[in-house]
Amino acid sequence: MGSPADLLDLDAELSDTELATRDRVREFVDRRVRPDIARWFADAHFPRELVPELGELGVLGMHLEGYGCAGRSAVEYGLAAQELEAGDSGIRTFVSVQGSLAMSAIHKHGSEAQKQRWLPRMATGEVVGCFGLTEPGAGSDPASMTTRARFEPGAEGGDAGGEWVLDGAKRWIGMASFADVAIIWAKVREPQDDGSERDRVRGFVVPTSTPGFTAVPIEPKLSMRASVQCDVTLDGVRLPADAILPEHPGLAGPFACLDEARYGIVWGAVGAARDAFESALAYAQGREQFGTPVAGFQLTQAKLVDMALEITKAQLMALRLGRLKDAGRLQGHMISAGKLNNARIAIDVCRTARTILGGNGVTLDHSPMRHANNLESVRTYEGTDEVHTLVLGRHITGIAAFR
Known part of the structure; x- marks a missing residue:
């Protein structure tokens, strides 16, 4: 059913x-x-x-x-x-x-x-991975990252025996304190055809046991408490020449991965909202006030209807994006639309569900407030509301308003 x-x-x-x-x-x-x-x-x-x-x-x-x-x-x-x-x-x-x-x-x-x-x-699951892009001073603007990688040639020159050396810091890196391997994005100074040099963002596969890699969980948190996010320090981390990800240098590399994560959020937010709704509905049907189940009051039914409408619309958006993705037709601005809409409505649904639960809703016996707290993080990571709004604004107008 x-x-x-x-x-x-x-x-x-x-x-x-x-x-x-x-x-x-x-x-x-x-x-x-x-x-x-x-x-x-x-x-x-x-x-x-x-x-x-x-x-x-x-x-x-x-x-x-x-x-x-x-x-x-x-x-x-x-x-x-x-x-x-x-x-x-x-x-x-x-x-x-x-x-x-x-x-x-x-x-x-x-x-x-x-x-x-x-x-x-x-x-x-034998090996756990993490993904190091965000930095203490570079969240929504990853192009301003300061983590750097430099190549030190081997004794014979060239790649043989050479090493990459990474220095920098990352923040809000999920699972980093117990991950076995980290994908770290860093700027590399690369020569150009005209003899000049320019910075390019490149990815590196970093075993977390490598000397100089340190991850410390960020605590205390009011959100995502059944999860781990960390500060990562890279202090002279030495890697073999083949640790670099060879394909897609530049920010297009991590952005392609972020789109995958954002797509999952479009669906995940619906799950949190649905669970909060079902929790509130069950409570309202079972709790009586003034001799009547709470679900029988007009104001409560209005809340339940509004929540169900938003969840249904969010589910439609998620399914549409999924069908487009399976057809190879999903575009970046579409993912932004889904992430912006579904994370935003999910928080509203969870907060409304909490009001139906009354004072009992602030306990962990019920899920809506836990979901709402978690969704504050979901709404922020993989692009804030503001960033996705500007992505959609650029799509609609053709004008980038980021700077």
Whole structure:
């Protein structure tokens, strides 16, 4: 039976395979996340024991082809993200960092040797990855990053025996304190055909055991408490010549990965909103005031209707983007539209759901306020409302208003 928030029978638009994927992930969340998520959130604990189970579930890099990855469709990945975030944004964020960022960077931009070395073990969860782009002074403007990489040739000159040396700092890097490998983006001074030099952003595969790599969790947090975000310091980190990702130098490299993560957010936010709505609905149907179930009051029904309408519209947007992505027709501004809209409405739904729960809604016995707190982070990362608004403004007007 579909959710009461599905006002248009959107389940009928999904294939049997898509429904099976959704239901399999939903069962996992019901069994392994819901019973403990309140405690994990309260204790600021990420359940690392779930990592190999998520690998076995097939959701780590599930939209990637080959190298032990599941090769599922964009819609299936979206449905998985939606169900994971219905459990908690922190769990979906881990899957996103692992698959859409770290694994995607290697899959899109890495050498064959890098893919063979890392991707199969990342797909099973044996190896955990992180993605280092954001810096203390460079969030929405990654072009202003100050992390640098320089190449020191070997004794014979050229690449043989040479090393890359990385120096800099990154911030808000998910899972970095327990990751086995980090994808670090840094500026490299590269010669041009005319004899000049210019900075280019390049990606590097950095085993986190490398001397000079340090990751410290950012604490305390009011959001994403069942997840880990870190400050990363790179102090003379030395890497072999083949640590560089050979494909797509420039910011197009990390941006392609960010688009994958943003796409997952479009779906994930719907899951959080739906879970908050269902929690509020169940409470309203069971709690009586003035001799009447709270769900029987007109003002409460108005809130429930407004929430269901927004969730249904957000689900339509997510499904449309998924179909476009599977058809190879998804464009960047479309992802911005989905991320901006769905993260924004999800927070509003969760806050409204909390009001139906009354004072009980501020406890961790109920999910809406936890979801709302998490969504403050989801709304910010992978592009703030302001950035996505300007992306859409540029698409509509043809004029970039970023500077």
